[in-house]
Amino acid sequence: MDQNQKRFSHNDSHVVVIVGSGAGGGTLANELAQKGIDVVVLEAGALHTQGDYLTDEWGSFQQLAWLDKRTTSGNWRIAKDFPNLPAWICKTVGGTSTHWAGASLRIQPHEFKARTTYGDIQNASLLDWPVTREELDPYYDRAEKKLGVTRTNGLPGLPGNNNFKVMSAGATKVGYTQCNTGHMAINSIVRDDRSHCFQRGFCFQGCRTGAKWSTLYTELPRGQATGHLELRTQAHVVRVEHDARGKASGVVYYDAQGKLQRQKARAVAIAGNSIETPRLLLNSHSGKFADGLANASGQVGRNYMRHTTGSVYATFDQKVEMYKGTTMAGIIEDEARNDPKRGFVGGYHMETISLGLPFYAAFLNPGAWGPAFTQAMDQYANTAGMWIVGEDMPRATNRVTLNNDVKDQYGQPVANVHFDDHPNDEAMREHAFKQGSAVYEAVGAKTVYRVPPYPSTHNLGTCRMSARPEDGVCNAHGQTHDIPNLFVSDGSQFTTGAAENPTLTIVALAIRQSDYIAGQMQRRAL
Numbered sequence: 106m107d108q109n110q111k112r113f114s115h116n117d118s119h120v121v122v123i124v125g126s127g128a129g130g131g132t133l134a135n136e137l138a139q140k141g142i143d144v145v146v147l148e149a150g151a152l153h154t155q156g157d158y159l160t161d162e163w164g165s166f167q168q169l170a171w172l173d174k175r176t177t178s179g180n181w182r183i184a185k186d187f188p189n190l191p192a193w194i195c196k197t198v199g200g201t202s203t204h205w206a207g208a209s210l211r212i213q214p215h216e217f218k219a220r221t222t223y224g225d226i227q228n229a230s231l232l233d234w235p236v237t238r239e240e241l242d243p244y245y246d247r248a249e250k251k252l253g254v255t256r257t258n259g260l261p262g263l264p265g266n267n268n269f270k271v272m273s274a275g276a277t278k279v280g281y282t283q284c285n286t287g288h289m290a291i292n293s294i295v296r297d298d299r300s301h302c303f304q305r306g307f308c309f310q311g312c313r314t315g316a317k318w319s320t321l322y323t324e325l326p327r328g329q330a331t332g333h334l335e336l337r338t339q340a341h342v343v344r345v346e347h348d349a350r351g352k353a354s355g356v357v358y359y360d361a362q363g364k365l366q367r368q369k370a371r372a373v374a375i376a377g378n379s380i381e382t383p384r385l386l387l388n389s390h391s392g393k394f395a396d397g398l399a400n401a402s403g404q405v406g407r408n409y410m411r412h413t414t415g416s417v418y419a420t421f422d423q424k425v426e427m428y429k430g431t432t433m434a435g436i437i438e439d440e441a442r443n444d445p446k447r448g449f450v451g452g453y454h455m456e457t458i459s460l461g462l463p464f465y466a467a468f469l470n471p472g473a474w475g476p477a478f479t480q481a482m483d484q485y486a487n488t489a490g491m492w493i494v495g496e497d498m499p500r501a502t503n504r505v506t507l508n509n510d511v512k513d514q515y516g517q518p519v520a521n522v523h524f525d526d527h528p529n530d531e532a533m534r535e536h537a538f539k540q541g542s543a544v545y546e547a548v549g550a551k552t553v554y555r556v557p558p559y560p561s562t563h564n565l566g567t568c569r570m571s572a573r574p575e576d577g578v579c580n581a582h583g584q585t586h587d588i589p590n591l592f593v594s595d596g597s598q599f600t601t602g603a604a605e606n607p608t609l610t611i612v613a614l615a616i617r618q619s620d621y622i623a624g625q626m627q628r629r630a631l
C-alpha cells in the first residue's frame with residue numbers, strides 16, 4: 106500500500122465509496138481516480154503482496170481466501186461436501202484477482218439475449234441483458250488492453266504446456282477444431298511495467314512475477330498515484346446508510362482495530378463479489394427499506410449462478426506434470442455454441458486445469474478413501490486435467506439470504522447460499538463429462554475421473570441488471586433501480602451467466618460504469 110496516498114476525512118461527503126478492491130471494485134476505483142474523482146476503497150482483507158505469497162497450497166488458501174462463515178442449502182453437492190464454504194473467493198487486497206487463472210473471454214452476442222434465444226425454460230428465470238454485445242464491445246476493447254489479454258491487440262499467445270498438449274491432441278482426434286492456448290490476462294511479453302510469465306505454475310497461489318493481471322499491483326497503485334484514491338485495508342463494511350430522502354449517504358465499517366467507523370459518501374459502489382454484495386444490501390435494511398437496500402423488487406440475492414462446472418482428469422502411461430506452466434493453458438471452444446439438439450440450451454468450454462496435490466486430493470471425490478483413491482494420488486505426475494465452464498440457468502429460488510441463526514465476528518447474520526441444479530445444468534454437465542472423457546480416451550487415457558464441482562469460483566447474478574425495475578436490482582450501468590447513487594460493480598450484475606469466465610466482463614462493465622458515473626456527476630445528477 107502506498108503510505109503516501111491521499112487521505113480523505115470520514116466526514117468528506119464528496120467521495121465515492123467503493124466496497125471491495127477486486128476485479129470490479131479495483132478497476133472502478135482506478136478508472137474514477139484517473140478522471141480526477143475522489144474515491145475511498147474499503148477492503149475487508151489485509152494487504153498481501155508478491156513478497157509474502159506462500160508456496161504451500163493450503164497455506165496460500167488460508168492467507169488469501171474468504172474464510173468468514175457462510176452456510177449452504179439446496180441439492181448441490183457442495184452443501185454436503187463443503188457446507189460452510191460454498192464459494193472460493195478471496196479476502197485480501199486485490200480480491201479474487203490475486204487467485205484467478207486469467208482466462209479472459211468475451212460473452213457471445215446471443216448470450217446477452219438468453220431469454221430470446223433459449224425461450225421459456227421451465228423453472229428458470231431467464232432474462233435478456235439490458236445491454237448488448239455491440240454496446241459492450243468498445244469496453245471489452247479497453248478491458249483487453251488493460252489486462253494485456255493474449256492473442257488480442259497483437260500480443261502473442263502463451264506457449265502450451267504438457268497439459269495443453271495432451272488436451273489439444275485429444276481434441277483433434279475427437280474432431281474439435283477450436284482448441285488453442287486461450288485468451289489470458291497474463292503477460293506473454295514484458296509489458297505494462299510488468300514481467301512476462303515464467304511458466305512457474307500454481308497461478309492460484311498468487312503470481313510472484315506480476316505477469317498475471319491483478320488489481321493489487323495495477324489498478325490500485327495507479328489510482329493511488331493520482332492523489333484521488335485512498336485504499337483502507339481491513340475495513341469491513343457492515344452497512345450502507347441512507348438519508349431521509351432515501352439516497353445513499355455513506356457506509357459503516359469495522360476498521361483494523363475492530364473500531365466502528367462511518368465514512369460519508371456522494372455515491373456508494375458495492376463490489377464485494379456476488380455473495381457479500383447482496384448480503385450487505387440485505388443487512389442494510391432500515392425503517393424506510395425494511396427488506397434491504399435496492400430491494401423493492403425482492404430480487405436482491407436471487408438468481409445466484411455459479412456456472413455449470415466439474416472437472417475431468419485422466420492418467421496416462423507417461424508423465425504429464427500438469428502443474429508445470431500456467432494453470433489454465435488452453436481451451437476447447439467447440440461446445441460453447443447454443444445447440445439444443447445436444448439436450449440442453451447454452452454451451453460450455455473445456456479449459457485445462459491443474460491443482461496442487463493437496464487440492465487435488467480434497468476435490469477429486471470428497472470423502473473418498475481406500476486403494477482407488479490412493480492410486481489416483483500415486484498417478485499425480487501422470488495426470489492431465491480440464492475444467493468445464495458452462496452456462497447455468499438462473500432461478501429465483503437459487504439465492505443468497507441472511508441466516509439470522511449464524512452470526513459473523515461482527516455479530517452480522519451470515520449469508521446462506523441456496524442452490525439446486527437445474528435439469529439443464531445436469532444435462533450439460535453430463536454432456537461435458539462425456540466429451541471431456543472422449544478427449545482423453547482418444548489419446549490413450551488409462552483411467553478417467555469425473556470430478557464434481559468444488560466451491561464456486563465464478564459467483565454471479567445476485568443483483569441482476571434488468572430493463573424493468575421489477576425484474577432485477579440495477580440498470581444497464583449497474584445503477585440500482587431504487588437508489589440512484591448506489592451502484593453494483595461486480596459479477597452480481599450479470600443478468601445471465603453465459604459460458605465464459607466472467608472477469609473480463611466484470612472489468613468491461615466497471616470501465617463503462619466509471620464513464621457513466623463521471624457523466625452523471627458532470628450533469629449534477631449524482
Ligand SMILES: Cc1cc2nc3c(=O)[nH]c(=O)nc-3n(C[C@H](O)[C@H](O)[C@H](O)COP(=O)(O)OP(=O)(O)OC[C@H]3O[C@@H](n4cnc5c(N)ncnc54)[C@H](O)[C@@H]3O)c2cc1C
Nearest residue numbers: 125127128129149200201206207208342377595606607608
Ligand atoms: C481459483 C480461481 C480461479 C479463477 N480463475 C478465473 C479465470 O481464469 N477467469 C475468470 O474470468 N475468472 C476467474 N476466477 C473468478 C474471478 O476471480 C472473479 O470473477 C473476480 O475476481 C470477481 O471480481 P469481483 O470484483 O466481483 O470480486 P473479488 O475479486 O472477489 O473482490 C471482492 C472483494 O471485496 C471484498 N469485500 C467483500 N465484502 C466486503 C465488505 N463487506 N467490506 C469490505 N470489503 C469486502 C473482498 O474481501 C474482496 O477483496 C477465478 C476465481 C478463483 C477463486
Ligand code: SF4
Nearest residue numbers: 302303305306308312
Ligand atoms: S505461471 Fe505465469 S502467470 Fe502463473 S504464477 Fe507463474 S508467472 Fe504468474
